[in-house]
Amino acid sequence: MPTTTYIDAISEGLREEMRRDSTVVCLGEDIGVYGGAFKVTDGFIEEFGAARVLDTPLAESSIVGMAIGMALRGLRPVAEMQFADFISMAFNQLVNNAGTLHYRFGFKVPMVVRCPSGGGIHGGPFHSTNPEGFFFHSPGLKIVAPSTAYDAKGLIKGAIRDDNPVLFMEHKFLYRRVRDDIPEGDFAVPLGQALVRRPGKDVTLVGYGSTTGMSLEAAKILAEEGIDAEVVDLRTLVPMDLETVIASVKKTNRVVITHEDRRRGGIGAEISAEISENAVDYLDAPVVRVAALDTPVPFSPPLEEYFLPSAAKIATAARRVARY
DSSP, rough: OOEEEEEHHHHHHHHHHHHHHHEEEEEEETTTSSSOTTTTTHHHHHHHOOOOOOEOOOOOHHHHHHHHHHHHOOOOOEEESSSSGGGGHHHHHHHIIIIIIHHOOOOOOOOOEEEESSSSSOOGGGGGGOTHHHHSSTTOOOEEEOOOOOHHHHHHHHHHSSOOOEEEEGGGGTTTHHHHEEOSSSOOTTOOOEEEEEOSSSEEEEETTTTHHHHHHHHHHHHHHOOEEEOOOOOOOETTHHHHHHHHHHHSSSEEEEEESSSSTOOOHHHHHHHHHHHHOOOSOOOOOEEESSSSSSSHHHHHHHHOOOOOHHHHHHHHEEEE
C-alpha cells in the first residue's frame, strides 16, 4: 500500500472516478492547462481532454450555475472553488437552486463542489476561512470534511457517486502534512458515517477536518496525565452520524466539541444541543466547545495561532470537564 498525501488522495480519487464514469467532468478556475492552484487536477486535461476538464472565468456563481445545469442534463460535475472563501459568490446558486431542486421537482442533482478551506497557512481573512456553517443550515446540501488521506480519497469518490449536491471541505493545511497507506483498488467511503479514531473512557473529543488530528494529539497529552480520551471523527457533517456521538457521550459522560470554524453559531452548537436533548442524563460535566474566535482570520502568524483551535486548547478543555 503506497503512502499517499491528503492532496494526492483527492487527486487520485477524482481521476479514478473520471476513468470509471465518463459523465464525471471537472470545471473551475485554472484547473485545466495550469492543473489547478494546488495541482489537484495536474495532468487531467492531457488525459481526459478539454471537453471534460473545463477552465472557467473567475466567476464562482457562474461555475456553480454551470455545474447545476450539467447535473440536470445527466453529467456528474465536480466544480472547484479555488479557495472556499469565495463560495459566498455562489451562495444563491447553492442554497436557492441546487439544494431545493429535488424537493421542488424530484430532480437528481449529482454534483460536487470542492472547497479548499481552513487556516494555518497565513492566508489572512480571504483565503483561510471554513464556510461550512453557512450551508449546514440549508436543506438539500450534503457536506463532508475528511481528516485523513484515506477518507479524502474515499469521500471524494463517495461524494461524486451521490445523487445530491455535495460540498467537499478539503483542508489546505492538511494537503501535504497528512498521509496514509491507501489500499489499491476501488473503494469509496459512504457519507453519513462517523468513526471512532481512538477509543477512551473518560472524555469524548468530537471534531472533523483539521481538529481531528488536534484531538488525537490532545488525547496523547491527556493520556500521560491519566485521562483516557475517546476521539470521534464526524467525517460527514450533513448527514451527521449523531448516533455514534451520543453513544460515545453515554460511555464517557463528558464531551468537548471541536471545529476550526468560528465558535458563534458554529456546528458545535448544534451538536451540543443534540447531546443536551438526547443524552443530558449521562453528562457529568457541561458540554464545552473549542473553536476559532469570532473575528476575521488574522494575517499575522502569532495572531492566527491565537485565533485557531489547537491540541493544547483541546487538552485544556478536556482537563476542565474531566475534573468537573
